[in-house]
Amino acid sequence: MTSNWTKQGAAAVRPALVLVPGHWLGAWAWDGVVPALRELGHAVTALTLPGLDPDDPDRAARTLDEQASVLADAVARAAAGGPVALVVHSGGNFPAMLFLDRRPDAVTHVVYVDSGPVADGAIFDAELPDDVDEVPLPDFDVLAQRASLEGIDAAALRRFRDRSVPEPGPIMRERISLHDDRRLSVPATIIASSFPSEVMMTMAREGHPMMAETARLTNLTLVDLPTGHWPMWSRPDELAAAISKAAGH
Structure with missing residues (x-):
């Protein structure tokens, strides 16, 4: 399929x-x-996922x-431009990976913000009892x-x-089912903020359950942005610049 942006030259267009x-x-x-990303020339859609x-x-x-359907x-809609x-x-990586498994050709790049891919069969919280309807934000000390x-x-x-809104219990307990390994070939960047990317990749190579799938990515760039787990609040301008640079690879 030939789109308008390819006719004009991809280099002239900032990805949505x-x-x-x-x-x-x-x-x-x-x-x-979002404002900084728009100033950098990107059309931006921020999602509130179902639940x-x-x-x-x-x-x-x-x-x-x-959630994956809403993401799709x-x-x-964004691809129209x-x-x-x-x-x-x-934890947005779970619906994102389900979407990428179904449509590995739908995006040109994936930027994981203190996150990474999840593996087939993964469950976010396998110990959550079946009768728990929702999981509220814990106390901050926890x-x-x-x-x-x-x-x-x-x-x-x-x-x-x-x-904050409590996370739906079904989403926390659901075992993800993935089938198409092409999702692992989508160009990806991980912006590591909670701990250095070197530590993260050591964990991945050693098979740590949270990080092992990262070692299977075939086109990965690592970026360090030292801060906490929510860099959109602690270092928003730097995060926007890192996202924009990564998305343009």
């Missing part, structure tokens, strides 16, 4: 960006990054399949033991607490 937030977050999580809309009465029953629709890069934060809060000021923490 579809931003996928992590757990407990909606499109609002990217508010500090994370506080006004959805059925949100606690939403599934990864529904957003990418299709040219190439699209997918930007994925944290959360900090799992993910670094470095660099987030008090106002951002209050906003995180006030605007």
Whole structure:
């Protein structure tokens, strides 16, 4: 298929960006990054995935399949204007990988923000009981033991607490089913912020469950942006610049 952007020359067009937030977050999580990305010339779509809309009465029953479908629709709309890069934060990698497994040709680049690919058969929380309908944002002292809060000021923490939405239990328990290894060949960049990329790749090569699939990526660029797990709040301008540079590879 020949699109208008290929006729004009891909180098002249900044890829459109579809931003996928992590757990407990909606499109609002990217508010500090979106203006800078637009100033850099990108059309930007920030998503609130099914299950994370506080006004959805059925949100606690939403599934990864529904999230991947919404992601596919957003990418299709963005692609009407040219190439699209997918930007994925944290636990947004589960629906993103399901989407990429189904449509590995739909985006030109994947930018993982303190995240990475997940493997076939992975479950985010295999120990979550079946009768748990939703998982709220933990207390910050508990959360900090799992993910670094470095660099987030008090106002951002209050906003995180006030605007967070409990994660649907079905999404946390669902075993992902992936079939097309072409998803691993989509050019990818990992922006490592919680810990250095060198440490991350050592974990990947050693088969750490959270990182092992990263070692299977065939076209990977690593970028270090030292801060906590939510660089869109702690270093938004630097993150925007890193995303823009990565998406243009």
